[in-house]
Amino acid sequence: MxxxxxxxxxxxxxTWSTIASSQDFDQTPNWPLCGHISEAPPTGWVDTDGCPKERWGRSDYTDLPLSSTFGPRQKASSGYRYDYHRGIDIPTPIGTPIFAIADGIVKIAGNHSAYSDPLIQIRHYRPGYSSCKNVGCYYSNYLHLNSWIVSVKQRVNKGELIGYTGVSNSGFAHLHLEIRNSPSFDYYSVWQRDAIHPLHVLPYSxxxxxxxxxxxxxxxxxxxxxxxxxxxxxxxxxxxxxxxxxxxxxxxxxxxxxxxxxxxxxxxxxxxxxxxxxxxxxxxxxxxxxxxxxxxxxxxxxxxxxxxxxxxxxxxxxxxxxxxxxxxxxxxxxxxxxxxxxxxxxxxxxxxxxxxxxxxxxxxxxxxxxxxxxxxxxxxxx
Ligand SMILES: [Zn+2]
Structure with a gap:
């Protein structure tokens, strides 16, 4: 037994339960792309975002399947060596609209020396907090962007259009999504070691x-x-x-x-x-x-x-x-x-x-x- x-x-x-019911961070964030199979359009979504309503709820327009999930993986692009993948990869045509998964503040929009391709990084406070100090924060990273329409320090709402997908330097058109979780003892940290499995966060059916x-x-x-x-x-x-x-x-x-x-x-x-x-x-x-x-x-x-x-x-x-x-x-x-x-x-x-x-x-x-x-x-x- x-x-x-x-x-x-x-x-x-x-566990994700540690960040339940945030004023700034929704505990049920939406998937970042247009048309996750099980979802209705997010709050804040509008027709002109470039994501037709017809895509929602249709199995032929979906963020799934992923091409890589979080954790150790073989890399076909590197002769089947393996690395530790700190996000999820969602294959999608270049120019697919990206939506903020939850409310937050834009920290990076565009190129950044720590990342290989343009990205958007959004900071999300923990439940009941309006600062990262002493408690840490969550961050969502949207990588390999083709273009972005938000700027640093801008406040964004869950479901708000923030940019468009692009292609990685290996030539693979996809969105790489990461969640980083800074610890309370190093509360401004947003390093790779802070990455956690994004499916702790996203609805997964x-x-x-x-x-x-x-x-x-x-x-x-x-x-x-x-x-x-x-x-x-x-x-x-x-x-x-x-x-x-x-x-x-x-x-x-x-x-x-x-x-x-x-x-x-x-x-x-x-x-x-x-x-x-x-x-x-x-x-x-x-x-x-x-x-x-x-x-x-x-x-x-x-x-x-x-x-x-x-x-x-x-x-x-x-x-x-x-x-x-x-x-x-x-x-x-x-x-x-x-x-x-x-x-x-x-x-x-x-x-x-x-x-x-x-x-x-x-x-x-x-x-x-x-x-x-x-x-x-x-x-x-x-
Ligand atoms: Zn990736």
């Missing part, structure tokens, strides 16, 4: 249950089991996978836990969380962030010559077990593109404590739901 336990609740999973498979469980060294799990689903909002390991007495086996390792990182090798992974392992030049105190990334010597510090997940050498091995979790490239029907993510958990009589794998979804699967003899699990 599977049961939610306090361990799961105690994990520092980032797929309610199907992902399939979870235990591909390999090696218990030949009983106190150091190695567990490979694959999640396969048509959904694109997988945000994390957590293992619970039980011994012969069906007691939870104590794992290294949510404590700092020798390098100052909070390491718990039984979980992989997209948002937390990005937050911990993306470089940031800030005295508030551990990378700076180390001087360099602790894995730096193991990176190949083509390593990109803001990617920090580079499989130039796919047989090198150190590459992509973080928190004791080896992340295989997620396989997905617009022409496949399933998203597939394989993780190998390397630094576990055993023995393992029974293992439960929980999959977290941005919609707030979970799915689970068991391995071994879990019959006596209470």
């Amino acid at each position: 599977l049961k939610p336990i306090s361990l799961l609740l105690s994990l520092p999973l980032l 797929d309610t199907s249950v992902p399939s979870i498979s235990f591909d390999a469980v090696n218990t030949s060294i009983p106190n150091s089991p190695v567990v490979q799990v694959t999640v396969t689903t048509p959904r694109l909002d997988v945000t994390g996978i957590v293992l619970l390991i039980y011994d012969e007495a069906y007691q939870l086996v104590n794992q290294p836990g949510n404590i700092s390792d020798a390098l100052g990182y909070k390491v718990n090798p039984t979980w992989f969380d997209m948002d937390i992974w990005n937050f911990q392992y993306t470089h940031k030049n800030s005295s508030r962030f551990p990378w700076e105190s180390f001087g360099e990334c602790p894995y730096h010597d193991e990176h190949g010559s083509n390593y990109e510090p803001n990617v920090h997940l580079d499989e130039q050498a796919p047989d090198d077990s150190h590459v992509g091995l973080f928190n004791g979790v080896k992340i295989a490239p997620a396989r997905y593109n617009a022409r496949t029907t399933n998203y597939s993510l394989s993780l190998t958990f390397n630094e576990l404590n055993g023995p393992a009589q029974c293992i439960e794998a929980y999959v977290f979804l941005a919609a707030g739901k979970t799915a689970s699967e068991q391995w071994g003899d879990c019959s006596a699990l209470k």
